[in-house]
Amino acid sequence: xxxxxxxxxxxxxxxxxxxxxxxxxxxxxxxxxxxxxxxxxxxxxxxxxxxxxxxxxxxxxxxxxxxxxxxxxxxxxxxxxxxxxxxxxxxxxxxxxxxxxxxxxxxxxxxxxxxxxxxxxxxxxxxxxxxxxxxxxxxxxxxxxxxxxxxxxxxxxxxxxxxxxxxxxxxxxxxxxxxxxxxxxxxxxxxxxxxxxxxxxxxxxxxxxxxxxxxxxxxxxxxxxxxxxxxxxxxxxxxxxxxxxxxxxxxxxxxxxxxxxxxxxxxxxxxxxxxxxxxxxxxxxxxxxxxxxxxxxxxxxxxxxxxxxxxxxxxxxxxxxxxxxxxxxxxxxxxxxxxxxxxxxxxxxxxxxxxxxxxxxxxxxxxxxxxxxxxxxxxxxxxxxxxxxxxxxxxxxxxxxxxxxxxxxxxxxxxxxxxxxxxxxxxxxxxxxxxxxxxxxxxxxx
Numbered sequence: 001x002x003x004x005x006x007x008x009x010x011x012x013x014x015x016x017x018x019x020x021x022x023x024x025x026x027x028x029x030x031x032x033x034x035x036x037x038x039x040x041x042x043x044x045x046x047x048x049x050x051x052x053x054x055x056x057x058x059x060x061x062x063x064x065x066x067x068x069x070x071x072x073x074x075x076x077x078x079x080x081x082x083x084x085x086x087x088x089x090x091x092x093x094x095x096x097x098x099x100x101x102x103x104x105x106x107x108x109x110x111x112x113x114x115x116x117x118x119x120x121x122x123x124x125x126x127x128x129x130x131x132x133x134x135x136x137x138x139x140x141x142x143x144x145x146x147x148x149x150x151x152x153x154x155x156x157x158x159x160x161x162x163x164x165x166x167x168x169x170x171x172x173x174x175x176x177x178x179x180x181x182x183x184x185x186x187x188x189x190x191x192x193x194x195x196x197x198x199x200x201x202x203x204x205x206x207x208x209x210x211x212x213x214x215x216x217x218x219x220x221x222x223x224x225x226x227x228x229x230x231x232x233x234x235x236x237x238x239x240x241x242x243x244x245x246x247x248x249x250x251x252x253x254x255x256x257x258x259x260x261x262x263x264x265x266x267x268x269x270x271x272x273x274x275x276x277x278x279x280x281x282x283x284x285x286x287x288x289x290x291x292x293x294x295x296x297x298x299x300x301x302x303x304x305x306x307x308x309x310x311x312x313x314x315x316x317x318x319x320x321x322x323x324x325x326x327x328x329x330x331x332x333x334x335x336x337x338x339x340x341x342x343x344x345x346x347x348x349x350x351x352x353x354x355x356x357x358x359x360x361x362x363x364x365x366x367x368x369x370x371x372x373x374x375x376x377x378x379x380x381x382x383x384x385x386x387x388x389x390x391x392x393x394x395x396x397x398x399x400x401x402x403x404x405x406x407x408x409x410x411x412x413x414x415x416x417x418x419x420x421x422x423x424x425x426x427x428x429x430x431x432x433x434x435x436x437x438x439x440x441x442x443x444x445x446x
Contacts, residue, residue: 020085020096024128024146027084028077086144088158093133095142109163111136113276113300114257115156117269119149124267131155134273136301160256179252179259182323183309183316189293190246193311194239196287198371203238246310253323258308272308276300277324278381278405280308282317284372296321299407325378328361336366339415342396346415356413356424363403363428365413375411377403379435385428387421394418401425 084097095105113134123129128146135142147155194200211228218224247264258272279299288294294317296309308324309317318330336355343351353369363382366374382403389399399421401413416424 020087023081023084023086023144024148024151025081026126026128027146028074028081088155088162090162093159095144105142107133107135107142109159112159112163113273114271115159116271117152117156119267119269121265128152133159179254181250181252182258182320183249183251183312185246185249185309185311187243187247189311190243190249193288193293194243196291197285198287200239242310249310251309251320258320258323260308272298272324273300278377278407279409279411280321280324280376282314282321282330282374282376284374286370298324299405299409301406321376325362325376328376328378329359330374330376331357331359331364336364339398340417343398343415345396346393346398351415354414356416358424358428358431363411363413363431365403365411367412367414377405377411379428379431380438381405382428382432382435385425385432387425389418389421401428403428 079099080097083099084095086096087094092109093105093107095107097103113136116132116134117129118132119129123146126146127149129149129152130143130145131147131152132143144152144155207228211224214220214227215224244264245266246262248267249262250260252259252261256271260268260270260272262268262270277298278301281297281299283295283297284293285295288311292314293311294309294314295307295311296317297306298308299306309320312320321330322328333355335357337357339351339354343354347354350369353367353372355366357364361378363377363379364374366372383406384404386402386404387399388402393399393415397418398415399418401416401421401424403411403413405411413421413424
């Protein structure tokens with residue numbers, strides 16, 4: 001009927017009623033900064049012009065400008081919040097935004113890669129959180145900022161439960177799946193690992209060497225200060241930033257994947273989706289080897305999750321990898337086959353850092369002498385296999401075999417014997433086809 005409300009019309013048509021919700025009322029405070037950010041960006045882009053304009057303004061003009069800017073920013077924040085809604089159906093999450101230019105995002109729940117909860121420092125004081133969604137086939141994350149902390153956790157559990165195929169009536173009773181803690185990285189270990197990283201020492205060395213050289217070349221104190229401040233600041237802030245970001249790093253296991261909680265100021269709650277990991281990399285810097293420490297990195301299709309463990313003893317790292325790739329055993333260094341000795345004419349010295357082995361479950365390739373990287377690619381995740389051979393490599397009868405994964409990344413077995421590479425190409429293509437047929441479906445909470 002023409003006079004009926006939309007909810008009554010939907011009910012009469014027999015379709016379920018979808019209730020739209022708004023973000024937390026504190027959200028306008030965050031969005032009100034957008035006009036101020038535009039002015040700040042203009043001032044940074046053209047500081048001389050900005051300074052000239054400011055010197056021309058009188059006190060009265062400044063006060064009038066503030067009296068106009070503050071209410072305008074507040075109105076913008078309120079309207080952007082008022083015209084933003086979201087709703088959850090049995091199959092999708094809908095996000096509707098925009099006052100003049102309307103945008104409606106339909107996020108299919110069966111395409112969700114991960115649902116992460118982040119709590120920036122100021123948001124933690126306000127009791128709110130940000131929900132970030134990784135979706136297959138999209139280059140950026142959609143987000144809901146901000147929700148109440150309890151509402152964010154409840155919505156995350158609801159999205160994952162619906163994506164897993166639970167009955168809609170029982171979704172809220174399912175709640176967030178319980179997690180069992182696997183690893184907690186101590187703050188002391190994180191700090192020591194950063195001190196034993198080459199990038200940290202390189203930054204500090206630059207801060208110590210560059211200023212004296214500039215002084216010898218220019219004898220200008222201001223030039224030296226202009227260089228030493230950013231160099232020293234960059235060396236400190238980069239290390240401190242990594243420490244703050246990795247502080248309290250915890251990995252837990254739950255039915256919806258491995259959960260990562262981290263951060264000293266901004267707390268982040270991430271999920272590594274089950275079955276969606278394309279490649280696992282074990283990174284072993286030179287100064288970590290005496291302590292037996294490694295770093296574990298991931299390639300996840302359509303997701304920004306890239307680090308599983310910032311630093312951990314090798315045996316603990318391997319136990320966590322076995323949760324990410326069930327049935328996979330990390331090959332020993334002695335099992336890796338080096339390139340033939342004639343490969344040294346293609347890559348002097350560094351050819352010794354390359355190695356390869358193939359097991360029933362993974363294609364494993366290593367490279368690097370000082371900073372070793374061992375990449376593990378499950379056969380089921382291989383999208384294509386390629387062989388390349390340049391003129392110089394042809395002369396020494398060696399070739400490279402490239403394995404492409406679903407995360408748009410490539411793992412390369414370098415400097416293999418030409419006949420071995422040809423056989424590896426055919427065998428890996430067959431292993432990939434067999435692995436995909438045997439692979440379990442990628443589903444949440446299964």
